[in-house]
Amino acid sequence: MDFSADAEDGLFREEARCWLAEHLGDEWVAGRDDPAVRRAWERELGSGGWIGIGWDRAYGSYGNRAASLTRQVVWGEEYARARAPERVGHIGENLLAPTLIAYGDAAQRERFLPPVARGAELWCQGYSEPGAGSDLAAVRTVAVRDGGVYRISGQKVWTSLAREADWCFVLARTDTDERRHRGLSFLLVPMDQPGRVEVRPIRQMSGTAEFNEVFFDGAVARAEHVVGGPGAGWRVAMGLLELERGVSTLTQQVAFAAELRDLADAAVATGAARDPVLRERLVRLWAELRVMRWNALRTLGPAAGDPGAASVAKLLWAGWHQRLGELAMRVRGAEAAAGPGEWSADAPYELDAAQRRFLFGRAETIYGGSDEIQRTIIAGRVLGLDGGRER
Template sequence: MVGAQVRGWLSVDFSFGTEDAAFREEARCWLAEHLGGDSGRGSEDWAVRRAWERELGRGGWVGIGWGRAYGGFGNRAATLAQQVVWAEEYAAAGAPERVGHIGENLLAPTLIAYGDAAQRDRFLPSIARGEELWCQGYSEPGAGSDLAAVCTVAVRDGDVYRITGQKIWTSLAREADWIFVLARTDPGERRHRGLSFLLVPMDQPGRIEVRSIRQLTGTAEFNEVFFDGAVARAEHVVGGPGDGWRVATGLLALERGVSTLAQQVAFGRELDEVIGEAVRNGAVDDPVLRDRLVRQWAELRVMRWNALRTLGPAAGDAGTPSVAKLLWAGWHQRLGELAMHVRGAGAASGPGDWSADAPYELDAAQRRFLFSRADTIYGGSDEIQRGIIAGRVLGLDGGRKR
């Protein structure tokens, strides 16, 4: 009875069938066979991680949801259920974090939806083969969650656009071959108007500079990117000049699709680690901490049901991406805090000796706690997400009904 109620609420049946079970076994066997010391699992060696992307490409596991016309597994489209299966099995296997994620799951679907045939022919095959990596040029120092405030300018010069400006918090910028950039191509327009979505090669010495940003964790996953007359070909404007806002917001909706289910598998492993630590050190005997652990477990199940629901007919709902972001960002931040509380005073000490002459060391849980402080900010802050839900779903404007 409960299962029937849940399926009704989901509006899509995710009771996997026989074909899905066979697909799961195939995915699981392939991962077990190919994951090894040279797969890039936990590696910071970018040559190794790029080689893993090419291995995935040769196996036909890149772009399985694109459709038969654009490549995909076995030159056929995997069903939505099979895409979920692959995402879950990949995460459950502890496979390497994907460095091709931005190209495969963000740019490629955007080109399929908004690009032209020439753009799809040029870029989709190289992404499917794991040969070209992409990064995203959206946020700027003065335009993060408020994306319509971008100031980077692209000026038409014959057959090309020349780009001047700065982007920030750019993942993979040092390793990427290409970047898609939201820039203002009509200086006479403001806010959402006059923006264009350009595909820009990163290999432009003297025109593109990348600077790493060192974070509280001591690592530097993010970068600043400076454009000084960087060139993008006119035929590489997706959707046409001035249509950048429609394309950019369409891409953002894709960020919270099937990949969120893989994210939740990873979250589940992190939660298991916290529970294991609580059992080992006796913190689980504290009824308050035990209640918080149970709440984290239950909320993770709710997130899964919501994610499955939004893959069905609810996928087009205006507030769907914002609800998903609010759910997982707050959950993950609370998990980081809970992990520190479970550990107690020991959470304040690192695994190595600290000195003024050497950088401090952190273990995985400490890095996760510090990094998670940004979860409710990046990708659209909580305030922005609540504003979107208030305006687009509840019909409110500034707290008042329209």
């Protein structure tokens, strides 16, 4: 796809750059790990009209900008280059909203899209379960119809941002007589249900707890908040997963490029760049990042909608980011094994950003669909092999 910018795109880039320079003050950067600050930043973005700029406006206007594909890329690039806080609203903006536009009804779109556009409501994703992670069709969470509501019982795991989220979209079995892909529904569930929804953080080896377990004990979802209708859950859930590509991937790659530049600078500063093997690995990472960009652009252009595109993108970036983290540890040598602070009983260890990135990166080839599952999807949807067929 041709992403050469015209004069108006250049003006849009300048507008984005100026807005970020004016609004991205030290308080946002210093508090980037504080949930309250991150939520406030979402509202700041919403008030500036920067949330949902890529949504299909055929279903209504929500007060924010409507941007072409090129300008969506421009905004994502400028946001990443400004090193603005990591988004806590991306699940609502980039997954839930496009799914409602594609599969929801008018009432659902009118209820849920405006709060996402304002940065007022945050979302999490209730897909994976113990024993039903990559094999999503094996979910055992059940939703039973009770008059005008569904009552949900079960457990979800690896739920990012569950502690911050106001709502969760949940894949649950509404027809217990059906098996596997049949009888599933996609429900919109409020998280503020004391005694019915419990969130337990999962502490990771990086010391952080982005992931959570979520327990539903008779949690209520309104019957009109079933997206696509009862029994359409598998179709809606798979459609949502196909949305995890394109512009967001290009934005991610800008952040990756900044990390790679930081690593190359560190290799020169420490003298590690004198090692020809290490230099070769740096160049290889640079070349692979270019391939990722070309692939992402391809999926936005004539190849848009290709089956397996999201799986190819996930395979490319997850392994790449792991290798970047590994090389960063090699550049630092023995120092990489020591934290920046002293050990204490209250804080067993402290890590810097590169160490956290390395440890967290071990999960990147697993979450969002493991590498094995991505290859199975490609085998079935792209190559037509038996190993990719749904069972």
